[in-house]
Amino acid sequence: MTVIRSSLQLETQGNCDVIDISGQLADLVGGGDINDGVAVVFCQSSTSALTTIEYEPGCIEDLKQFFETILPSDASYQHNLRWGDGNGYSHLRAALLGASLTIPFESHRLTLGTWQQVVLVDFDNRPRKRELVVQLIGD
DSSP states (O other): OEEEEEEEEEEEOOSSEEEEOHHHHHHHHHTSSOSSEEEEEEEOOSSEEEEEEOOSHHHHHHHHHHHHHHSOTTSOOHHHHHHOSSOHHHHHHHHHHOSEEEEEEETTEEOOOTTOEEEEEEOSSSOEEEEEEEEEEEO
16 A cells, blocks of 8 residues: 655635635646545644535535524634634634545546535635645555
């Protein structure tokens, strides 16, 4: 078994910024020495998360509205009272969605569905520089 570690550097706008990283992941998988295996993607952040979705404007707006409905940005959060940074909601949203994804690949191709893209969602209340750790594991 072979393990290859890589990373993706992203600049986000915050405020539920949704970035399609499918192409960058496909490039890593397609250009690597591993033919078949899994790609593990991990977000080194407590205010952003990873998921899959159909990356089209309607779905993206629905996702943003969903998080604003269940964890409103203007609600009172203990984190904000303690730290005063106003991003308590972003920590909870990221915790709910999750920090990592595992995606199988075969013959140097991700096995994503036709309308399925991999996205980073940055929930923080300001722009950020994000690093995603990517490990390709397989043969």
